[in-house]
Amino acid sequence: MGTLVAEGGAGLNTAVPAQRAGYRLVHEATRTATAAFPYSTATRTEWTFASARPRGKADGEQLPLVQVDYALPTSDDGKAAADATLLVTPVHLDGGPHAALRTSTVQLSYDDGATWTTARLRHRGDGTVSVALNAPASAQYLSLGVHAADSRGNTVTQTVVRAAGITE
Numbered sequence: 245m246g247t248l249v250a251e252g253g254a255g256l257n258t259a260v261p262a263q264r265a266g267y268r269l270v271h272e273a274t275r276t277a278t279a280a281f282p283y284s285t286a287t288r289t290e291w292t293f294a295s296a297r298p299r300g301k302a303d304g305e306q307l308p309l310v311q312v313d314y315a316l317p318t319s320d321d322g323k324a325a326a327d328a329t330l331l332v333t334p335v336h337l338d339g340g341p342h343a344a345l346r347t348s349t350v351q352l353s354y355d356d357g358a359t360w361t362t363a364r365l366r367h368r369g370d371g372t373v374s375v376a377l378n379a380p381a382s383a384q385y386l387s388l389g390v391h392a393a394d395s396r397g398n399t400v401t402q403t404v405v406r407a408a409g410i411t412e
Contacts, residue, residue: 264296269309277406282385283322285356286405293398306339310400312347312390316408323409324386326379333372334392334400343394345371351389354379357405360389383410 250258269291277285291309298305315331318324334345350373351360365373371392379386385406393399 262297264294266292266294268292269307283406283408284404287403289400289402291398291400294396306337308341308343308394308396308398309337310345310392310394310398311335311337312392312400312402314388314407316386318408319411321409323411324377325411326377326381326383328377330375330377330388331368331372332375332390332392333370334394336394341394341396341398343396343398345392345394347371347373347390347392349389349391350375352377353387353389353405354383354385354410356385357387357389357403377410379410385409 270288272286272288274286275281275284277283293308295307311334313333313335315333316324317328324330330350332347332350334347336343336345347365350363350365352363352375353360363375365375367373377386386408387403387405388407389401389403391399391401
């Protein structure tokens, strides 16, 4: 979906065609794990959305991007219990559309993304789902893969390698 209209680094501001069209926005980041910061060593977020020039608004408007919020009980050093419950909540950015949200897929990996397991979702309303971790005894880290969408067809797919540690 969409045509590449710009590439950039830490920030991006670009003009796009005025007519309504589908777009794809991808953000990737990697960093080396250290003893002090072992988490989120790689992230990839891909949004698809439809957008057009806003009518009667000189300053534009918020893109209809779906974000994903995570809630996972962790210790002060960022480690979760092997059987912890993860909450995944899709949200729109402030000023975005008022459209129903749904989390359709959560995948878990305990080997930095080499293998993935599709988690069983418990729907909690407003697009939020809960997932029970079932980390193997050998697990040191939890990686996440999530797909969510709104009722207008805007989507987000996000992968976070080493989202959290797993207690021993």
